[in-house]
Amino acid sequence: MCVFLSSFQAWQDEHRALLLEAxxxxxxxxxxxxxxxxxxxxxxPKFHTSYxxxxxxxxxxxxxxxxxxxxxFDGHSDVRCDRARIPEPLTLGRDNKPPYIFHSxxxxxxxxxxxxxxxxxxxxxxxxxxCTAEPNVLRDATGALRFLxxxxxxWSAPILAGPFEETDQYYPGISEKSKP
Numbered sequence: 001m002c003v004f005l006s007s008f009q010a011w012q013d014e015h016r017a018l019l020l021e022a023x024x025x026x027x028x029x030x031x032x033x034x035x036x037x038x039x040x041x042x043x044x045p046k047f048h049t050s051y052x053x054x055x056x057x058x059x060x061x062x063x064x065x066x067x068x069x070x071x072x073f074d075g076h077s078d079v080r081c082d083r084a085r086i087p088e089p090l091t092l093g094r095d096n097k098p099p100y101i102f103h104s105x106x107x108x109x110x111x112x113x114x115x116x117x118x119x120x121x122x123x124x125x126x127x128x129x130x131c132t133a134e135p136n137v138l139r140d141a142t143g144a145l146r147f148l149x150x151x152x153x154x155w156s157a158p159i160l161a162g163p164f165e166e167t168d169q170y171y172p173g174i175s176e177k178s179k180p
Contacts, residue, residue: 027149028061029117031157034124037100038139039092047130049138050092051081052100053145055108055157056124063116064150069109071129071159073143081131083109090128102126116150 037052057066071081086107092100104110108125117123127145131138144156 025062027059027064027117027151027153029064029066029149029155030058030060031066031145031147031155032056032058033145033157033159036159037092038135040135041130047082047132049131049133049135050084051129051131051138052092052102053127053129053159054124055127055145056122057108057112057117057155058122059117059119061119063118065114065116066112066147066149066155067109068148069127070146071127071131071143072146073133073138073141073159076133076137076141076143079131079133079138081129084128084130086126086128102128 032055034054034056036054037050039050041047041050051071053071069083073079086102086104088104090100090102090104092102094100106126108123108127111123111125133141140161141159142161143159145159146154146156148154
């Protein structure tokens with residue numbers, strides 16, 4: 001009996017070590033939506049809403065790319081959001097405030113789709129989508145920003161209803177929100 005128990009214990013220790021080693025080869029991504037800007041798109045019959053997300057992804061595991069971005073909203077399965085390329089520069093007007101000015105080199109998908117996020121790194125950037133629903137519907141909707149890692153695992157970050165608090169806080173990796 002003692003031989004059996006000691007053999008089992010040795011197998012269990014080896015199995016745990018293999019699991020730990022395998023985990024080191026897995027990405028451990030932690031995405032977060034920092035804030036969002038929701039507005040109208042004028043002149044396009046299909047898309048009605050511009051949905052800009054400021055986000056970050058940390059990685060405490062193996063290096064990984066992030067790709068196949070999608071935006072989904074709870075209770076709105078009919079809403080389609082297509083990722084849009086950020087032009088140089090992108091100016092989004094605001095009522096009685098200075099416009100937002102964004103740059104193409106701030107696009108998160110450009111930073112992480114071809115260059116892996118290394119272990120211990122955190123990458124910030126912008127994601128721009130054009131959506132088929134009206135802005136007032138999406139501004140008050142909850143949902144998720146989703147993407148895949150190098151192994152095809154889905155990761156997501158929640159999107160909260162309502163406007164995020166706007167601050168002029170500086171986020172390294174993303175330029176200032178607006179310029180007067």
